[in-house]
Amino acid sequence: xxxxxxxxxxxxxxxxxxxxxxxxxxxxxxxxxxxxxxxxxxxxxxxxxxxxxxxxxxxxxxxxxxxxxxxxxxxxxxxxxxxxxxxxxxxxxxxxxxxxxxxxxxxxxxxxxxxxxxxxxxxxxxxxxxxxxxxxxxxxxxxxxxxxxxxxxxxxxxxxxxxxxxxxxxxxxxxxxxxxxxxxxxxxxxxxxxxxxxxxxxxxxxxxxxxxxxxxxxxxxxxxxxxxxxxxxxxxxxxxxxxxxxxxxxxxxxxxxxxxxxxxxxxxxxxxxxxx
Amino acid sequence: xxxxxxxxxxxxxxxxxxxxxxxxxxxxxxxxxxxxxxxxxxxxxxxxxxxxxxxxxxxxxxxxxxxxxxxxxxxxxxxxxxxxxxxxxxxxxxxxxxxxxxxxxxxxxxxxxxxxxxxxxxxxxxxxxxxxxxxxxxxxxxxxxxxxxxxxxxxxxxxxxxxxxxxxxxxxxxxxxxxxxxxxxxxxxxxxxxxxxxxxxxxxxxxxxxxxxxxxxxxxxxxxxxxxxxxxxxxxxxxxxxxxxxxxxxxxxxxxxxxxxxxxxxxxxxxxxxxxxxxxxxxxxxxxxx
Numbered sequence: 001x002x003x004x005x006x007x008x009x010x011x012x013x014x015x016x017x018x019x020x021x022x023x024x025x026x027x028x029x030x031x032x033x034x035x036x037x038x039x040x041x042x043x044x045x046x047x048x049x050x051x052x053x054x055x056x057x058x059x060x061x062x063x064x065x066x067x068x069x070x071x072x073x074x075x076x077x078x079x080x081x082x083x084x085x086x087x088x089x090x091x092x093x094x095x096x097x098x099x100x101x102x103x104x105x106x107x108x109x110x111x112x113x114x115x116x117x118x119x120x121x122x123x124x125x126x127x128x129x130x131x132x133x134x135x136x137x138x139x140x141x142x143x144x145x146x147x148x149x150x151x152x153x154x155x156x157x158x159x160x161x162x163x164x165x166x167x168x169x170x171x172x173x174x175x176x177x178x179x180x181x182x183x184x185x186x187x188x189x190x191x192x193x194x195x196x197x198x199x200x201x202x203x204x205x206x207x208x209x210x211x212x213x214x215x216x217x218x219x220x221x222x223x224x225x226x227x228x229x230x231x232x233x234x235x236x237x238x239x240x241x242x243x244x245x246x247x248x249x250x251x252x253x254x255x256x257x258x259x260x261x262x263x264x265x266x267x268x269x270x271x272x273x274x275x276x
Numbered sequence: 277x278x279x280x281x282x283x284x285x286x287x288x289x290x291x292x293x294x295x296x297x298x299x300x301x302x303x304x305x306x307x308x309x310x311x312x313x314x315x316x317x318x319x320x321x322x323x324x325x326x327x328x329x330x331x332x333x334x335x336x337x338x339x340x341x342x343x344x345x346x347x348x349x350x351x352x353x354x355x356x357x358x359x360x361x362x363x364x365x366x367x368x369x370x371x372x373x374x375x376x377x378x379x380x381x382x383x384x385x386x387x388x389x390x391x392x393x394x395x396x397x398x399x400x401x402x403x404x405x406x407x408x409x410x411x412x413x414x415x416x417x418x419x420x421x422x423x424x425x426x427x428x429x430x431x432x433x434x435x436x437x438x439x440x441x442x443x444x445x446x447x448x449x450x451x452x453x454x455x456x457x458x459x460x461x462x463x464x465x466x467x468x469x470x471x472x473x474x475x476x477x478x479x480x481x482x483x484x485x486x487x488x489x490x491x492x493x494x495x496x497x498x499x500x501x502x503x504x505x506x507x508x509x510x511x512x513x514x515x516x517x518x519x520x521x522x523x524x525x526x527x528x529x530x531x532x533x534x535x536x537x538x539x540x541x542x543x544x545x546x547x548x549x550x551x552x553x554x555x556x557x558x559x560x561x562x563x564x565x566x
Contacts, residue, residue: 093532160429162514167533188432189514190521192529200514204415205431 055248056084057255058104060095062111062169062238063193064134064211067218068271069109069259075267076258083251091168091193092116099124099243106246107255109238111194112169116239128239131259132273135235136170136177137213138226139201146207148226154208155183162200162209163187169236170194174210176234198223217272237276328546335543336536343540351518352526353544359434359522360502363441364449367498371449372491376479378450379457394447401444405511408440412512436513437520441502448501452494456487493556500552504545 061069066089073085088095088105092115099105100122108125110116111134119125140148146159154161155178163185164171171190178185188206191197197209202222216225240259242252258264269275309317336343343349378390396404412419412430422428430436464486468478484491506524513520515529523545530538 091532097532160432165515165529165532167529187516188519189516191514192510200431203409203413205409205413205429 053080053251053254054082055251056086057106057246057248057251058086058088059107059109059255060088060090060099060103060105061107061109062092062095063089063195064111064170064214065089065109065238066195068214068268068273071267071271072259072264075263076255079258079263080254085255089195091165093165093167093169094192105243106248106252107240107242109240109259110169111238112172112236113239114172115169116241119243120241124245125241125243128241129256129260130237130276131240131265132238132268133235133276134173134212134214134238134273135233136173136210136228137216138228139198139209139211139216139219139223140207140226141201141204142221142224143204144207144224145204148208150226151177151181151228151232152183154178154185154210157186159208160206161185161187162189162191162197162206164194164197164210165190165192168193170197170211173234173236177210177228177232180232180234214272235274238273331539331542331546335539339536340540340543343534343537344544346534346537348517348521348526349530349537349541352521352523352541355434355437355518355521356503356523359437359441360499360505363438363445363502364495364499366438366442367446367449367502368491368495371446371498372453372484375450375453375457376483379454394451396444397447397451401440401505401507401509402511403507404443405440405508408436408443408508408512412436412439431512432514432516432520434513434519437509437522440508440512441505444505444508445498445501449494449498452490452497453487456490456494457483460486496552496556500549503548 059069059073066087069087069089073087076085077083088103090098092110092112095103095105095108096110096115096118099108099119108116108119109131110119110128113128113130116125116128120128138148138151138154140146146153146156148154148159153159163174166172166175170193189200191200194211194215198211198215198219200206201209201211202219208226213225216223240256242249242256246252259268265275344353374393378386378393409431410416412422414420414423414429414431419430422430430439460483464482465478468482469475473481504524505522506528509520509522510525510528515521515525517526521529523541527538527541527545530541
C-alpha cells in the first residue's frame with residue numbers, strides 16, 4: 001500500500017510536469033538555433049556584393065507572415081549561400097513577450113505597431129520600418145454551412161464565429177471592423193493566433209472566422225473568403241526591425257533590407273499584402 | 277521524503293525499507309550524508325523550489341486583490357473549479373468500475389486495454405486535444421452525427437472543457453483504484469460471497485469501503501490534474517472568458533497583456549496544489565497506511 005501511494009504521487013508529479021511542458025510547447029514557436037557566434041569572421045567569398053554574410057539568424061514573425069516569409073527566407077538563403085534563416089511564427093503579442101523575456105531572436109516582424117512598440121520600449125529594438133499593410137476578410141468553410149454573406153451575419157447568434165485573442169493584432173483589427181460596422185459579435189472562441197482561427201474554419205468547427213485577406217489567399221481551396229466592404233474595413237501595419245542583442249546583426253540587418261527590397265516586396269504583394 | 281509523505285514509521289512495525297536503511301548506515305553517524313549524494317540533492321531541491329520562490333517574490337502583493345478580481349480571473353477560477361469537480365465526478369462514476377474490471381477479472385486483451393486506458397498519463401495533453409477535436413469536433417467521426425442528429429456541437433463549450441479534463445485525469449484515478457483493489461484483502465469479499473451476497477452487493481458494501489482511502493486519494497489527484505489541464509483544453513475547447521477559459525489558459529494569456537494578473541492567478545493555483553498535497557498527506561495516505 002505504501003508503495004502504491006508513493007507511485008501514485010510520483011505519477012502525479014510526472015503528469016503535472018508533462019502537462020506544463022506541453023503547455024509550453026503548444027505555442028507554435030519552433031526556434032532551434034541561437035545566433036551563431038561566428039558572425040564576423042571567416043566568411044568565404046560570398047555572393048553578396050556589399051558585405052560577406054554568414055551564420056544563421058532566427059526571425060520572429062507574425063503568424064500571418066508564415067507563407068510569405070518562408071518563401072522570402074528561401075530566396076534570401078539562395079541569394080546568400082551559407083546563411084541559414086530559422087523562423088518562429090506566432091501571435092505578435094506572444095512573440096513580443098518572448099523577445100522581452102530574452103528569447104533568442106535576431107529580427108522581429110510584428111503584425112501591429114503596438115507589439116513592436118513594446119519591444120522598442122523594452123530596449124530590444126530600434127527604428128522599426130513598416131513594410132506591409134494587411135486587411136481583414138471573413139473565412140468560411142467551403143460549404144458555408146451558416147450562409148455567411150456579410151459582416152452583419154457574424155452578429156447572428158446562430159453563427160459560430162472564431163476570432164483571435166483581443167491582444168493579438170488579428171483580434172484587435174477584427175474588433176475595429178465590428179466597431180466600424182456597428183455590430184456586436186459574440187465569438188465561441190478566442191484563438192491564440194490567426195492561423196489557429198483559420199484551422200478551426202478549415203476543420204468546420206466554426207461557421208466563420210475573421211482573418212487576414214492574406215490568410216484566405218494562403219489557405220487556397222480549404223476556405224472560402226467573404227469580402228469585407230471598404231466602408232467598414234480595418235487594416236493593420238506590419239513593422240520590422242532587427243533585435244539589438246542579435247549575435248549576428250549584420251545578417252539580421254541584411255534580412256530586414258531584403259524584406260524591404262523589391263524582391264521581398266514582390267513576394268509579399270503576390271501573397272496579397274498591401275503596400276504600407 | 278517518503279517517510280515524510282507517508283507518516284512517521286511506528287516503532288512496533290518497522291517497514292522493510294526502514295530496516296534496510298538502518299542496516300545500510302553501518303558505522304557512520306546516523307545523520308551523515310555522503311557529499312556525492314548531498315550536493316546533487318541540494319541542486320535538485322534548489323531547482324524545484326527556486327522557481328516557486330521566484331513566483332512568490334515577484335508577486336504583486338499590494339494589488340493582488342485587484343489583479344484577481346478582474347472579471348476574467350474570477351470567471352476563470354469559477355469555471356476551473358466547477359469543471360474540474362464535474363470531471364472528477366465523471367471519472368469516479370465510470371473510472372472506478374473500469375478499475376474493478378481491470379483488477380478483478382481476466383479476459384483476452386486485458387493488458388492491451390489497460391495500456392490503452394492509461395495512455396493519457398504519458399500522452400502529451402495537446403495530442404489528446406487534437407484527438408478529441410478530430411473525434412468530437414463538428415466534422416469529427418462522432419461529432420458530425422451529434423451535430424446533425426441532435427444539434428449538439430461540443431467544441432468551444434464547457435462540456436468540451438469537462439471532456440478534455442476527464443480524458444487526461446481519469447487514468448490517475450484508474451491506476452490508483454486498481455492498485456488498491458489488487459492489494460486489498462479479498463477475504464472479506466469472499467466471506468460476504470459465501471454468505472450469499474451478490475457480486476454487486478459485495479462491491480458496494482465491502483469493496484468500496486475497503487478501498488475508500490485510495491479512492492479518495494485518486495479522486496484528489498484526478499481533481500488536481502483536471503484543474504491544471506491546459507493542452508487538451510485549449511486545443512479542444514478553445515478559449516473564451518467565462519465559458520472555456522480555465523485558470524491555466526487565463527495565466528497563459530495574461531502573461532501577454534497583464535503579467536501581474538498572470539502571477540496572481542499562478543499563486544492561486546500554487547496554493548491549491550499545496551492544499552491538495554497537504555490533504556493527501558494528512559488524510560488519505562496516512563489512512564491508507566493504517
